[in-house]
Amino acid sequence: MKHPYQVGITGGIGSGKSLVCRILHRGFDAPVYDADSRAKYLMQHKRELIEQIIQHFGKEAYTPDGTLNNAYLAERVFHDVQAVKQLNALVHPQVALDYQAWLMTHKQAPYVVREAALMIESGAHASLDLLVLVTAPVEIRIRRVLLRDPHRNRAQVEAIIAKQMSEEEKRRYAHYVIENDGSRPLLPAVVALHELINKKIRTKNT
Template structure:
């Protein structure tokens, strides 16, 4: 089995993690796995996570077709830390098992130069056990609020509510091995930092 390195990309909501992931996939052929997307897969009807979530939050969080209405669930959990913790407790073990399986598949096939895992919660969920390094994507809060308002229609209140459930800038800096500053509206400045990081940190 080929040893393929695992790079974690983290940072708060709207920092530009998905933007960076697209670059890593297109420019370097990396396999990228978004934990949000993996979580959505693990919460589909028929899974044990789905059953647990409906048991806890009730049928009011379901759409007509029986799937989970994420904006509704989002309003409940991001208003109350206990609720978000309950959700995490149900979803995160399944996500981690899925990630481990995907990494094993990539190592068996040996086709990609490295694997990238992306989530706001890599540190909380101890993905340092799986990743060779975790890199932090930094953008100051007001810029993120502005970008998310124009691209996703998030109100400043929604962005702030999500932020409150995520690590502070100081904690991200303390626990990550490299920082990418994505504050510039010219994304080429960000790409240059990634190129340099991959080179100097042994991913290429």
């Protein structure tokens, strides 16, 4: 079955990967699948996944009204490496199924974009045609997140970055890298990426 060309956009917190995806979507009408947002949605709405989370992490994982108890999960999971792996092992397969269903609704698009922070860690990159890494120095990323998320402090952002795969390691998997350090406009880099994708599509189809 013919699929659109599949592009993955990844990067650590504060790198600017979501901005790159918004430009591709608004400027070039590329469909974008936000894996992180969909994961949160599925954890809240997919009965099978909800039951698995409760089974592994207790009924406290959800509030009495059925809302995901983020504070509880952050306390129970975030500081425990094994618990993080266990939660990801439950969520990632469901996201993969959800993505495949979404992909089927965009079969006519020249290319689609899959955005995820844990693209490599989840193994999702292996099925994509092109993996793009959006990167920036750590200090810049921290400043961006603090401006974007006033509920977080510097120590919390540093803790998140410390738990993510390093950008140096991600570079070894990436086919293309966008340096989003603020020293040059981002738009030309995204336009160049769009042109590269179209070139690869033409090559693939010849």
